[in-house]
Amino acid sequence: MTTTIKTSLASAAAALAIIASANATTVYTSSNDAGGNRILVYETQGAGALVARGAVDTGGLGNGGGLxxxxxxxxxxxxxxxxxxxxxxxxxxxxxxxxxRLQRVGVYPSGGEMPTSIAVKGDLVYVLNAGGSGNVSGFRLEANGVLEPIASSTRPLSSNAAAAAQVGFNRNGDALLVTERATNNIRTFRVEEDGLLAAPVDNASNGGTPFGFEFDRRDTLLVSEAFGGAAGQAALSTYDLDPENFRLEAITGSAGTNQTAACWVIISENGRFAYLTNTGSGTVTGYSLRRDGTARRLDDSGVTGTTGGNPLDGDIKANTLFVLSPRIGQIVSFNVGPNGALTPGAIGAGVSTSAAGLVAW
Incomplete structure (x- = not known):
């Protein structure tokens, strides 16, 4: 089936009309341009093609640099x-x-300065505001896409200079976590029934500069560690989250990537593998995930795939790993094999050098 669009990357509007083939994967990233943020839309098409389909204005501004x-x-x-x-x-x-169709619903104050990360669980949304003194702020997401702020939901970070990297829920949604790079801290909150957050619990990161994280199918927490960008020192730690006191206990402690500045974590659809993008090395490191919560590197070298540039965000859909590498203006993809191996796939061009965030659907 052919795809028709009513806008282009050069002429973005508040909506983008797309007739997508039934088996296509749609990939979204944001331009993060200071003059006007846009959602850039790509689609898998045919054998090995990742095609730009258009852009939609967010109605807000990016910061023109990395988030x-x-x-x-x-x-x-x-x-x-x-x-x-x-x-x-x-x-x-x-x-x-x-x-x-991709249709803009609305633009809403984030509850703080410089929002950089969003977490959703059901109708509950929390936004990480990394600027100023830093906080997380809560919202209710209506079925039509409208966001309503939750009164008295804003909570501070552990420091006014935490350099927080991500906010996210565990799988059942009773815990909210924030990684703080500058404090080497992982802050956890119990989520109350009304959506408000209980008193925070601060957990020392097993390794330096905790960054991105995901929970696997068994609710084991996987956290990347950039170690301040030190060459060859990046790592992955796994943790158990205590459901009573919301403290973290390390399972695998700083399993090295042998690469530099591991920042983003992506878990495969079958839950057997995790991949870290190494921003300082232009590579991806894969790990096998065990039932006991441990993680083991797939390749001795730490190089499971090579992206070039500065790989940032990633996502997996239909056994394809998509990785944003804005320095080279590309979305790079890999086919995920049954043993976790990565085979180079399609490349999508035309990405803004300031681009941030990526999801595939």
């Missing part, structure tokens, strides 16, 4: 709502998503 975060874009649990941060205008934009 230093995981989760600048995220989808609701049902995939029907896309949420994006506007770091340069202290706002969040929501979009309705269908196979035929």
């Amino acid at each position: 230093g975060s995981q989760g600048a874009l995220t989808l609701s649990d049902n995939g029907r709502i896309l949420l994006a941060v506007n770091a340069g205008s202290d706002s969040v934009t929501t979009f309705r998503v269908t196979r035929k």
